[in-house]
Amino acid sequence: MDNKLKPLREQIDAIDAQILDLLNRRARVAEEVGHVKAETNAPVFRPEREAQVLRGVAERNPGPLNGSDVQTIFREIMSACRALERRVSVAYLGPAGTFSEQAVYQQFGHAVAGELCVSIDEVFRATEAGTADFGVVPIENSTEGTINRTLDLLLQTSLAISGEISIPIHHSLMTKGGSMAGITRICAHSQALAQCQAWLNQHFPQIDRQAVASNGEAARMASDDPTVAAIAGEIAGEKYGLQVVHAHIQDDPHNRTRFAVIGRLQTAPSGRDQTSLVLSVPNQPGAVHRMLAPLAAHGVSMTRFESRPARTGAWEYYFYVDIEGHLQEEKVACALDELKRNAAFFKVLGSYPLAL
Numbered sequence: 001m002d003n004k005l006k007p008l009r010e011q012i013d014a015i016d017a018q019i020l021d022l023l024n025r026r027a028r029v030a031e032e033v034g035h036v037k038a039e040t041n042a043p044v045f046r047p048e049r050e051a052q053v054l055r056g057v058a059e060r061n062p063g064p065l066n067g068s069d070v071q072t073i074f075r076e077i078m079s080a081c082r083a084l085e086r087r088v089s090v091a092y093l094g095p096a097g098t099f100s101e102q103a104v105y106q107q108f109g110h111a112v113a114g115e116l117c118v119s120i121d122e123v124f125r126a127t128e129a130g131t132a133d134f135g136v137v138p139i140e141n142s143t144e145g146t147i148n149r150t151l152d153l154l155l156q157t158s159l160a161i162s163g164e165i166s167i168p169i170h171h172s173l174m175t176k177g178g179s180m181a182g183i184t185r186i187c188a189h190s191q192a193l194a195q196c197q198a199w200l201n202q203h204f205p206q207i208d209r210q211a212v213a214s215n216g217e218a219a220r221m222a223s224d225d226p227t228v229a230a231i232a233g234e235i236a237g238e239k240y241g242l243q244v245v246h247a248h249i250q251d252d253p254h255n256r257t258r259f260a261v262i263g264r265l266q267t268a269p270s271g272r273d274q275t276s277l278v279l280s281v282p283n284q285p286g287a288v289h290r291m292l293a294p295l296a297a298h299g300v301s302m303t304r305f306e307s308r309p310a311r312t313g314a315w316e317y318y319f320y321v322d323i324e325g326h327l328q329e330e331k332v333a334c335a336l337d338e339l340k341r342n343a344a345f346f347k348v349l350g351s352y353p354l355a356l
């Protein structure tokens with residue numbers, strides 16, 4: 001066998017030498033880009049450009065590598081090149097191993113400076129204060145719905161949404177010893193407990209469930225306490241030396257969470273974008289219908305519509321609306337101009353590339 005492997009490995013060595021050379025040529029150009037940007041204080045992270053590069057490689061990819069693997073490789077290449085310009089810092093909900101951390105890596109690659117925060121509020125604060133260049137916060141889960149705290153904070157913040165990330169959420173039940181013997185508590189974030197509710201009712205109805213600050217925190221607790229089982233992603237389990245008792249216990253196998261990238265950056269159009277808004281209208285019959293009419297009139301599709309009580313005690317609501325297209329597209333700008341005229345409250349949260 002070794003006789004056959006040797007020439008093939010020599011081919012791989014020769015190709016790797018070429019890849020390495022090309023990677024460093026790319027990196028030198030990125031350094032030049034960095035110097036040009038430094039002259040004008042231009043932003044290092046350009047989500048629209050990165051989205052175009054990643055879409056481009058998947059479209060041109062002839063195989064046999066699959067498109068999403070090629071994107072993963074190029075995401076890391078861009079991340080490393082970007083870090084030569086400047087290492088971008090990103091605040092997110094810790095501890096290490098949370099799905100938020102996974103979302104950060106999916107958007108920024110691994111060459112980032114992560115800033116772990118104890119709450120969603122703190123992610124906003126760190127980003128607003130400029131301690132971090134960007135923040136990553138969960139917006140909605142396909143099983144459990146909206147993350148209300150994020151929506152409330154988006155209403156008040158001076159930051160914009162500069163990008164979105166969608167990741168599959170797979171939960172596993174994990175313990176230190178790899179069995180459920182002696183386990184008296186199952187800990188996880190309340191969202192994760194809710195996403196695994198039917199499975200837990202069926203398999204472990206007798207064991208107490210305890211909501212904790214995050215799944216990462218649950219994994220940390222399970223690593224310290226042999227009576228605790230954690231529900232978390234397997235990455236968190238690995239970080240804390242846990243073993244999987246049951247994998248993929250979420251009730252919906254297609255469970256996903258969407259995250260928003262928040263920052264001071266107003267992202268330029270990428271060609272496939274979305275705009276997020278918050279609106280409110282006076283509490284009158286037909287008002288919501290009238291408010292949204294300009295979208296249809298200008299041929300702008302609405303992809304999401306969510307309401308939150310305005311907490312005025314008067315049954316008034318804020319409406320969180322996502323529409324297709326970028327604010328710099330004429331039909332979007334015209335529709336929003338009209339919308340604004342009919343709205344009691346109107347705020348554009350940001351225009352950004354659709355998640356890959």
Ligand SMILES: O=C(O)C(=O)C[C@]1(C(=O)O)C=C[C@@H](O)C=C1
Pocket residue numbers: 030033034044045046047049050053077078079081082085
């Ligand atoms: O095109 C740029 O603006 C770059 O800085 C280069 C590059 C890249 O490596 O391709 C790196 C960082 C940006 O977020 C986008 C792209």
